[in-house]
Amino acid sequence: MTAPPSAGWSGIDGRGWADLEAIRVRLEAGADPNSGVYAFGSYEGKPLHFAAEWGTPETVAELARRVDDVDAEFDDRTALWTAVFARRLDNARALVAAGADPWRPMMAGWSPGRLALAGPTPGLFPIPAGHPGLTSDEAATAAEARRLITALENVDDDHMGVACVADLTAAEAVRRLEARPAGDSAIEAVLADPWADPDAHLGIVGITEVPGGCVVTQPWGYVPSIPEVTLPLSEGTVCYSLFANPRSGNQGLVSRDGAIEDSDTHPGGGDAGGHLTADEILAEYLYQGEAVAYSCAMAGLRLPDARAVVGPPDLWLRLPERDR
Template sequence: MTGRKDGWAGMVWESWADHDDVTRRLDEGADPDAWSGGRPLHRAASWGSPRVIAELARRVMDVDALEDGTTALWKAVWSDRPDNARALAAAGADPWKPLIGGWSPGRLSLAGPTPDLFGVPEGMRGLSLVERTTARAGARLVAALADLHYEGTGLACVAGIDAEEAARRLEATPADPEVLKQLREEPWAYDFDPNLQIVGVTTVRGGCIVTQPWGYAPSTRGVLTRLSAGTVCYGLYANPKSGDQGKIARNGSLEGSDLNPGGSPDPGDSPDEVLASYLYRHRAVAYACGFTGLRLTDARAVAGPPDAWVELPRRDDREQ
């Protein structure tokens, strides 16, 4: 059942923390196993409270029922809701049930901010050395970019080359100081198309970043394929209208587009992809940097000022 027929009409995210309302709906016949095509327990795991979790958990058919390949306990871990995770475990949810990419909610929690959430039972595999190292690097990168405002920004994260080499590959020239001054003061006051020719380039540990605080140029095919010759590049455009859009270029070819950096993993993702999605959940810029092995200590390479402002030549293949 979906919509009004399932008894959950009018529910919004904060409603799942209202124990009295949820209980009333359940007593009046709301379906504990169905809500608008999904599962109420999954919604409560992400947005609700331990009391609501306990109420729903005692009424559902299966506390470990799947939605999009994950359990409610996975959702609680993913959403950084340790109290909800503990309530689900107390209600019988299995922290060690393998799910997407072979990861269980328990193993995933070991890579997050509450590694002692469940404890590792005897005989159960914890994190490998590589996974622990990856998790620590991810936490540092997320912290370095914690206060970054990046809506409307385009960037390309490139492994293994510096800013000077990036400018050479792009055949870029130094930007006109006067045009740059006006553009930086009022980026939206001028004709948009010429502004797309100007980007910032900055060397960071592990490679470099090409950035444009006012446009998508660094994430276009022509820029990414040139930058990725002999290496890998992750392009990101934080589209104010449609959200974060990612692309992957490797060895001069575009191999992935219309990606959702920082989003939830897909059921067919590899273990490494699932771990990266968890470490950089809702952190698209950190995801792009982490994908290419860049190790930033602050947000300057993205937000500016860059090492240098350069102007790109006009090419048809720079179009998205």
């Protein structure tokens, strides 16, 4: 009988890939370093890939010397790609020392080395002679990501709903939403205790015009991310919205030209699957853990600071009853 792909590795969690002695014990007991693994829930991969993301240079080196091919791919990526994408630079260096190729092209033409050029340590690997490096557009995208993330670094987005709309003025957004200015007394009440009257307060959102479009926010709720709001805002343009659900994480919605294009997304979640385009892969790499900045960037918004997100907005609005 053929052993299942996970034979020898079942039950290991993220921290387990950092335990050198435990990894050695499994290997000596017959665990296959080349196998596929189902580990800690639905995560799937090869042992070296898991170690590249969750382990230490020592566990990476131990597995790397036992595999048949240190550059074996899983889900269109090598272990070195995984280490670079996860910004585990110590593990990336260990893989290169074991023979991994930083300049091997894979997803959408990216290689681990070229991806690293866009990250916080562009000098991680020596650039081969004649290698073009990043394009001017890619370098500009990386620079803007660093600027935007810095501008929004103090945003606490738990419970917050945000809609980032491209090429739309605040005045036009107000018209499309059929909203009216919220009274000062209502704003004072909601700011004093946003959860005192949830039904009433969910009807209030803030709007701010920014370079590239506008931002609709609700620091205490999900309303900017619901279709009743995003669909009219996206007519003739695009709207990237999210609700930072403290229980289940960031829940995203992409609306384009009045229709839902993608739902249940995870903005800032760092998904670099092979189904993405080259530009999407770069954005996923640059904006890991930065859900609001990711949504702004994907809509082409160039916020100079965090005011459009954390307030005070240009205008507080009350939405029609149907949009709550």
